[in-house]
Amino acid sequence: MIEISNLQKSFNERKILKNISFTIDDGEICGLVGRSGAGKSTLLRCINGLESYDAGSLKIDGFEVKNHSEKEIRQFRKNIGMIFQSFSLMERKTVYQNVALPMECWGYGKEEIDKRVKELLKIVDIEDKIHEKPRSLSGGQKQRVAIARALTLHPKILLCDEATSALDPKTTQSILLLLKKINETLGIAVVFVTHQMSVVRQICHKVCILENGEIMAKGAVNEVFMDQPQSLRNLLGENEEVILPQDGVTIKISYSGENVNDRLLSDMAQKIGVGFSLVWAKTEKYRDTVLGFVIINVDKNHISLVDKYLNDVGARWEVLTNE
Numbered sequence: 001m002i003e004i005s006n007l008q009k010s011f012n013e014r015k016i017l018k019n020i021s022f023t024i025d026d027g028e029i030c031g032l033v034g035r036s037g038a039g040k041s042t043l044l045r046c047i048n049g050l051e052s053y054d055a056g057s058l059k060i061d062g063f064e065v066k067n068h069s070e071k072e073i074r075q076f077r078k079n080i081g082m083i084f085q086s087f088s089l090m091e092r093k094t095v096y097q098n099v100a101l102p103m104e105c106w107g108y109g110k111e112e113i114d115k116r117v118k119e120l121l122k123i124v125d126i127e128d129k130i131h132e133k134p135r136s137l138s139g140g141q142k143q144r145v146a147i148a149r150a151l152t153l154h155p156k157i158l159l160c161d162e163a164t165s166a167l168d169p170k171t172t173q174s175i176l177l178l179l180k181k182i183n184e185t186l187g188i189a190v191v192f193v194t195h196q197m198s199v200v201r202q203i204c205h206k207v208c209i210l211e212n213g214e215i216m217a218k219g220a221v222n223e224v225f226m227d228q229p230q231s232l233r234n235l236l237g238e239n240e241e242v243i244l245p246q247d248g249v250t251i252k253i254s255y256s257g258e259n260v261n262d263r264l265l266s267d268m269a270q271k272i273g274v275g276f277s278l279v280w281a282k283t284e285k286y287r288d289t290v291l292g293f294v295i296i297n298v299d300k301n302h303i304s305l306v307d308k309y310l311n312d313v314g315a316r317w318e319v320l321t322n323e
């Protein structure tokens with residue numbers, strides 16, 4: 001379990017992380033998102049003990065990460081694997097040798113290394129490239145090797161720094177599926193720093209949105225995406241321009257596949273006898289649920305009935321325009 005409480009970090013008097021608090025439970029996947037320079041990588045480096053922090057607490061399974069000897073930190077880092085956008089493989093070594101490296105550094109015997117490397121190459125589905133050098137591999141294959149290497153010492157946590165940002169969409173999908181499988185079968189917690197919201201939607205249980213070193217929103221992914229806090233809107237941008245009607249009241253309704261069924265609007269029309277015009281709608285698939293977003297326009301005389309109905313069924317909604 002990762003427990004971060006009021007964490008603060010400055011570089012040259014400049015506050016980079018301000019009062020960061022959140023927890024990641026064992027086996028959870030947490031997305032850390034935010035604009036460039038928000039402090040995501042610094043936070044990741046604090047988690048694996050590469051960077052210290054000025055105040056607050058960062059505990060992993062009860063172990064406060066800062067103020068330890070080199071030896072203690074080295075031992076602690078065995079619990080944490082890390083993968084990067086740039087893969088960071090050793091070009092002169094083969095796939096086998098790259099994956100074997102952490103175990104060699106820790107002085108494991110040849111036989112144990114051989115068994116573990118082959119087992120991992122099978123998990124990441126790249127056994128056929130065992131004797132190749134990184135230069136002959138595609139980006140996705142290189143990331144598979146990097147994932148295998150990150151898992152050699154049986155870590156409890158995998159930190160991913162923009163791990164899919166250099167990959168095309170199809171390869172990104174296959175790496176996300178692999179990380180999901182690893183999370184589910186090995187129970188490893190994953191912290192995923194990314195700019196790609198699709199990554200958060202598809203594999204993360206939780207998300208933290210960082211802005212200028214502060215957490216602006218955090219929580220279960222479907223909750224945060226349904227609430228659409230300003231920090232999330234800032235990140236998503238205005239990529240869909242919807243033309244809103246000039247008269248009546250235009251409202252946006254958000255609902256999840258768990259608490260409101262897809263007959264929400266037709267039921268509303270039937271039960272309260274109110275018509276509406278559909279302005280825009282979309283559904284999005286998340287890890288464990290589907291979210292629906294609908295914009296409708298109703299006569300202003302009917303808005304109190306609509307208000308009551310939507311509150312009764314537990315849908316979230318907001319007024320976009322009111323004539």
Ligand SMILES: Nc1ncnc2c1ncn2[C@@H]1O[C@H](COP(=O)(O)OP(=O)(O)OP(=O)(O)O)[C@@H](O)[C@H]1O
Binds near residue numbers: 036037038040041
């Ligand atoms: N070692 C350092 N010394 C001084 N300033 C640093 C150092 N490392 C990071 N910073 C500064 O801290 C801020 C946060 O950097 P960080 O790399 O954590 O952001 P980020 O959210 O990961 O950005 P990106 O998405 O571009 O990787 C930036 O303004 C950066 O310049």
